[in-house]
Amino acid sequence: MNNIFKDVAGGFISLMIGMGITLKEFFRKPVTVHYPRESLKMTPRYRSHIIFTPDEDGASKCIACNMCVNACPSQCIYVEGEKKEGARKKSVTKYELNFTTCSLCGACVEVCPTDAIDFSKRYNLASPDKERFRRMDLCKDLEERNRKK
Amino acid sequence: MMELQPVHATGPQETFVLNLGPQHPATHGVLRIKLTMDGEFIKDAVIVAGYVHREHEKMGENRTWAQFLPNTSRIDYLSAMMYTHAYVGAVERACGIQPPSRAEYIRVITSELNRISSHLVWWGAYLLDLGGMTPLLYAFDDREKILDLLEALTGARLTYCYYRFGGVLEDVDDNFIAGTRAFVKEFRPRLRMFRRLVSENIIFRKRVENIGIIDAEMCRKYGATGPMIRGAGVPYDVRRAEPYSVYPELDFEVATDPAADSMGRYKVRMEEMEQSLRIIEQALDRLPDGPVMAKVPRVIKVPAGEYCYATEAARGRFEVRIVSTGKLIPHRIRLRTPCFGNLSLFEEAARGMMLADGIAMMGSLDLVIPDIDR
Ligand code: SF4
Numbered sequence: 424m425n426n427i428f429k430d431v432a433g434g435f436i437s438l439m440i441g442m443g444i445t446l447k448e449f450f451r452k453p454v455t456v457h458y459p460r461e462s463l464k465m466t467p468r469y470r471s472h473i474i475f476t477p478d479e480d481g482a483s484k485c486i487a488c489n490m491c492v493n494a495c496p497s498q499c500i501y502v503e504g505e506k507k508e509g510a511r512k513k514s515v516t517k518y519e520l521n522f523t524t525c526s527l528c529g530a531c532v533e534v535c536p537t538d539a540i541d542f543s544k545r546y547n548l549a550s551p552d553k554e555r556f557r558r559m560d561l562c563k564d565l566e567e568r569n570r571k572k
Numbered sequence: 573m574m575e576l577q578p579v580h581a582t583g584p585q586e587t588f589v590l591n592l593g594p595q596h597p598a599t600h601g602v603l604r605i606k607l608t609m610d611g612e613f614i615k616d617a618v619i620v621a622g623y624v625h626r627e628h629e630k631m632g633e634n635r636t637w638a639q640f641l642p643n644t645s646r647i648d649y650l651s652a653m654m655y656t657h658a659y660v661g662a663v664e665r666a667c668g669i670q671p672p673s674r675a676e677y678i679r680v681i682t683s684e685l686n687r688i689s690s691h692l693v694w695w696g697a698y699l700l701d702l703g704g705m706t707p708l709l710y711a712f713d714d715r716e717k718i719l720d721l722l723e724a725l726t727g728a729r730l731t732y733c734y735y736r737f738g739g740v741l742e743d744v745d746d747n748f749i750a751g752t753r754a755f756v757k758e759f760r761p762r763l764r765m766f767r768r769l770v771s772e773n774i775i776f777r778k779r780v781e782n783i784g785i786i787d788a789e790m791c792r793k794y795g796a797t798g799p800m801i802r803g804a805g806v807p808y809d810v811r812r813a814e815p816y817s818v819y820p821e822l823d824f825e826v827a828t829d830p831a832a833d834s835m836g837r838y839k840v841r842m843e844e845m846e847q848s849l850r851i852i853e854q855a856l857d858r859l860p861d862g863p864v865m866a867k868v869p870r871v872i873k874v875p876a877g878e879y880c881y882a883t884e885a886a887r888g889r890f891e892v893r894i895v896s897t898g899k900l901i902p903h904r905i906r907l908r909t910p911c912f913g914n915l916s917l918f919e920e921a922a923r924g925m926m927l928a929d930g931i932a933m934m935g936s937l938d939l940v941i942p943d944i945d946r
């Protein structure tokens with residue numbers, strides 16, 4: 424009998440403490456963001472899929488050296504390049520990223536000798552078409568960004 | 573009048589098989605446990621693991637030493653920092669690379685932050701298993717602050733891949749230091765609130781006290797480490813038993829509890845968060861200036877031989893053993909993960925328990941399924 428009273432009293436105290444904390448939390452500022460009406464800005468180091476960082480003229484700095492291709496643990500980069508007439512170095516003609524297997528590790532960005540690639544801040548990526556991510560054309564992406572500018 | 577007899581004396585001695593998982597919320601991932609039930613009581617439990625096996629060890633054998641780095645954060649995704657630490661530690665030990673002390677301090681700070689965030693997930697999820705929804709939201713509120721700090725520093729929220737052979741990828745900035753200090757200050761009263769709300773709650777105590785006794789002997793038998801063995805009263809902590817990094821310079825206590833029940837393990841983890849805060853504070857105060865990367869060759873070549881490195885991950889002892897033949901590619905990478913040992917005792921410990929108590933015990937093991945399967 425004594426025990427039942429003790430349990431009831433203990434339960435009541437626990438309940439009151441819990442309710443008190445809940446009430447206090449109830450009047451706190453919300454900690455969430457009302458996505459999609461508002462969204463957070465990604466931090467400068469945020470890692471999303473890689474994109475070209477253009478030079479002053481808006482062209483890619485990539486010299487098609489294939490170092491990123493060899494560094495990538497998931498073999499998800501494919502690069503083609505050619506040496507243009509009169510140019511000292513090769514320039515990139517095709518740069519494809521298979522984003523479906525990319526682990527966003529950053530090996531490619533670290534190894535690039537010309538800082539031609541960097542992480543984008545795009546995190547709202549969605550598409551009904553898997554091909555869009557399987558063959559991400561970075562050259563085309565740069566062209567599009569240049570056009571929008 | 574006919575004499576009444578208990579049912580079990582006359583009826584058939586029937587048991588039935590109950591599948592817990594692979595899609596059960598209490599297993600927190602794709603783990604299947606085949607339970608043989610005698611009414612409400614567990615008669616036998618067979619663990620069926622391997623649903624998310626990804627061959628991490630095999631993958632290590634067909635890529636260069638550096639290319640294995642991203643894998644290390646995908647074994648136990650909740651405490652990825654400590655896992656990467658063990659791997660880079662093993663390679664550094666093999667090549668004789670000494671990371672600068674600033675890098676070591678940064679590693680300790682980020683690892684301990686990671687430990688707190690991992691324990692917070694466990695805390696919230698455990699209480700969710702026991703039927704309390706609200707604590708999970710409180711826990712994730714605080715965890716979010718840690719993840720934001722680590723995201724600003726490393727660029728990722730869980731799979732950090734931040735440590736490198738010979739240091740860390742990028743230096744910490746003032747924002748991170750100020751943010752971490754602010755977090756430590758804010759989190760102490762929150763922990764007190766968690767204690768008042770849950771640890772002293774009578775309903776919770778009735779569910780976990782004296783439930784799921786796992787004593788030190790059983791832990792030794794199955795190789796259970798971390799909060800499991802500390803919750804059985806044995807002060808075994810890799811940070812103290814086999815000191816690594818700058819832990820010997822830092823002052824903290826190894827949390828233990830002699831109770832050996834679910835409550836004991838619960839208390840150990842709560843205390844560990846407190847101790848992690850202490851470690852972070854000290855490490856921030858002592859953070860030396862200087863570079864965060866040692867001079868390392870561009871292409872890592874590990875001299876032939878076998879090397880080990882163990883760290884205290886959030887769930888126990890994580891050990892990496894690497895075997896090199898002096899080539900660019902590892903010969904073997906062996907990962908000793910804590911959850912495997914922690915889970916394997918379930919079979920013995922759960923025998924004779926009620927199902928609901930079995931769940932209460934399983935939650936206190938703090939399982940991460942990819943860590944078991946790796
Ligand atoms: S981030 Fe890593 S996985 Fe992705 S493309 Fe670069 S090297 Fe490959």
Ligand code: SF4
Pocket residue numbers: 484485486487488489490491492502534535536537538539540
């Ligand atoms: S992105 Fe950089 S590393 Fe990759 S091919 Fe171009 S220049 Fe070389």
